[in-house]
Amino acid sequence: MQLVLTVLLVGMGWLTPSLSSRTVRFGVRVPDNRVEDPLVLKETARFRRALVIGGVIVALAGAALMLTVGVAATPAPVIVQIIIWYTLYFRANRAITAAKRDQDWFAGVHQAVTADTSLHSDPPKFPWPWLLLPVAIVVASAVIGAIRYPDLPDPLPMHFDADGVANRWVPKSVGSAFTVVYIQAGLTVLLSGLAVLISRGPADVDPARPAASVRAHREFVVRLGKGLVALTALADLGLFATDWSIWDGSRATDALLPLTLGPILVGVALLVLIVVQRNKDDGADEGTGLSHRDDDRNWVGGIIYRNADDPSWFVQRRFGVGWTVNFGNPAALITCGALTVGVVTVSLLLPFILR
Template sequence: MNSADVSVNVLMPAVLAALAWWLPSLTGPTLPFGVRSPDARSDAPEIVEQRRRYRWRIAVSGSVLIAVGVLVSSVFRFDIPGAIPLLTIAACQAAYSRARVAVMAVKRREDWYGGLRQGVVADTALRSDPERFPWMWAVPALLICTGTAVLGVLRYPSLPDRVPVHFTGSGGADRFAARSISTAFFPVFAQAALTVLLLALTWLSFRARADLDPARPAESARRHRRFSVRTAISLLLLAAFTDLSLLAGAWGTWHPDQRVSPALVLLPVLAGLVVVIGIAVRTGQGGSRLPEQDGAVAEENTGMVRRDDDQYWRVLGSVYVNRADPALLVPKRFGIGWTVNLGNPRGVALLLGLTLVPALLPLLLH
């Protein structure tokens, strides 16, 4: 059984299914399947039932696709790179869609927000006295990038006239190109672009607007601070792990006479994802899973609930479009992290940049 096939067809679907199974627990209690709801409805029987059904569907579809991945990798040996992970994502999305539609229907039928005081709250201290960005955690990624560049400079004079630029699932080279700065140093350029991109996104998300609870604004602000720091650290570590994967790929390019196991390329990325998921499980979106800090003064409930803002979330609650909102990034409705405000022109420009950079990078090989 090829290690690369196992990583792509078995390990990746397992990680994706496990993450999807956990997502309802990572999201705050007022956003079941991306539907805004009052605190009093967080344990409503309909929501509990949809969580149960969602997880059952994820468990069944994930198990089936992992079994298919094992058969594909070890018995039939079909060459369908990425198909099993994509099918896993599609199955998870279908389970989420069914649960969301069901919760939304109950919310409308029972008028969950009828008679409630809705509000939005902001903590100006998050701007005037923000948490310090954890720059030291970016050092590992920067050192790996620098080390890879130095190795490339030392190795370049002894490279053959033609260097490998593509590899099979077993680690052997199957496509070559003339030696040049762009072909020999492509892994270094990829490292630099990815590291800069992740650093920029991490910094932007670190400064993104907090989704505070108007019922207990001070408590939720404290949780947001801890959440933003921990999430930034996890993303910076992911950058380092991904750079390690690119370093392993660079070694294959610079030593065409040596076969580099695809597992050495894939495992660092998977390890980085495990770190991100592990920290996400402990913190929850916006810090929803974090306990209140010891010694913190108990805050009296104001009686207000978060504003019902479902109207600004399109495409099953995954796309945010609000032209009146100046925010560039906003917290996701389901899962961990942030998403772009497509109602903000700067957000559209950011999304285009995120799409174009990976698309243009391979042009260096031509």
């Protein structure tokens, strides 16, 4: 398990340079003519090389730790790998920022902000029929659980040790028997809502190739919507394996982990592939003579956006896909903070509410 998580984190980290718009390198806005600058390429190679070396060391140390301490040590190597990932990311961010400042990369560059107003009048078509798949899996899980419920033992075994012997029991109830089904339903609503929001979000239009970037954005959000829905369906399918282990009292603990994580990993891999492909440059420079505006002053480390003059609550992330909250907007910050506290509170109280 620890090795799988480490490999997954190293793989995701290795893709970090690809998970951003074309003119953003490690969270730093660069002019169009500096996208393939030798320093940028050097820092990219340096980041990936150090990440892989660190991943190998963490994997070996983690394996030794697991043999001596046991499963309880699993989070430690994962946390260390995440720290390595972001340390290397910020090192590259600082190096590119320094070169950009010292060499004045934006000197003489015509900067501009380009918008696609047609996204409001003619937004990309969201693949609504695709939502039927994850909904069908959740409904099927609930129906199968309802059929099995009368025959379930009381108390209900909820956890098994490595030998397949139950070591945690809970009183039989709708809440305990359908806990994972509730998780499936919540996950379906969350990821489906995220997919819809992304399809309605603004485009980061490249002033150097506006027509090509608008077209690429429309194609990307449609593919991403389908990818998120597919991930939702695969996650629901993987969680159904956990449902069944509870209802069947299964002792096949060796098969449970791959049956649960396998579909989820396939969905994540599919999503990563879609995100990486969005930056495939199929459009030539359209001769506008323009480049993105240098707005690094609004970003902290290329990750946190803070602009009190921007009324937007959310802006597109510079790393990965999706949006991040505008920390310079008090209303957005208070609202998102309150929602986060509410979600965490409900998550903690749900097991007691449903008992």
